[in-house]
Amino acid sequence: NECSCFAFLQIQNIRKELKKLGFCFSPSSANKSHPVGILTNDLDTPDRSQGKLRFSLLYNKKRLELLLTVAGALGLPRLECSNTFVQVRLLSWASSSSSSDLQHIVHEWQTQVVKNDSSPTFGDQFACILQEAELTKSSIKLEVKYFDRYSRHIPLGEVRVALNTLRTFESMEFCKELQKATKDTVGEVLVSLKCLPISQRIEIGLLKVKTASLYNSAERRIYARIDVFCNQQKQKHQKSKPKTFASMTVFNETFLFHLPEPIVWDCAVLISIYEMHPKSRQLVGQAALGKGGPNNTSDHWERMMQSIQQPVAKWHPLLI
DSSP states (O other), rough: OOHHHHHHHHHHHHHHTTGGGGGOGGGGOOOTTTTTOOOOOOSSSSSSOOEEEEEEEEETTTTTTEEEEEEESOOOOOTTTTEEEEEEEEEEEOOOOTTTTOEEEEEEEEOOOOOOOSEEEEEEEEEOOOOOOGGGGGEEEEEEEOOOTTTTEEEOOOOOOOOGGOTTTTEEEEEEEOOOOOOOEEEEEEEEEETTTTTTTEEEEEEEEEESSSSOOOTTEEEEEEEEEETTEEEEHHHHHHHOOSSEEEEEEEEEEEEEEEESSSSEEEEEEEEESOOEEEEEEEEEETTTOHHHHHHHHHHHHHHHHEEEEEEEEEEE
């Protein structure tokens, strides 16, 4: 029913924000009176194939045009809320040597949504201009997702194709098994943490954001949203002031969060960077840090706990 579907989406939203970024709170610490705090293994993004995706790629060398056709999917799991679509990203590695491990999104598309079909037919076509030299460092990522009207889409699996394998003027058809959805590093964010135990607060400093942006423009504006999770309960979020989007964007803003539980409990901070548009927003990337995360984020948290009332800054990867 609609309630169980919504609860499922709520749970998956927390998983997408935290566990997909490296956090894995223990189920025993969850407060079972709050459905969004329950993390169970049967809701994990599966390691094994959950269906196949059919699509084709064609590169027209004369017109310098890349054409992608997303035909459909086969054998997807059936759920009550299994309205599916495919999100497509054309990714390219940054050309500068100092940012060689970063990628940027060249183009982004989305197919139509197909309702209640385990083998949906999409038939969407997408085209873009792409220089031949760019093929060697570009790839296509196709991610099948369950649609949610509140934009908390649930990833089911992905397929990636390196464009250096394309043959010009010849359409290549694919039918590939979905792999576990993964994140791409599109930048870094410099964050400072300061523990204030007497007032039971944490001060989060958003200092700088570095990206592999294709171009800078005074018209491109970004802002950050800061979310804090304590013992798997979400605190009220805060937002930064809008800034002009650049390869290195300086924020130098601090945010205070009151934590009702001791700070040594399971805590995580999620920083989401959005690009502003007249009637919408677009996610640039997210960074997560805190207890229970990967070594680099957990280390930052431990250093903060050892430096009471002193800010500790560290760079963290910005993922999408």
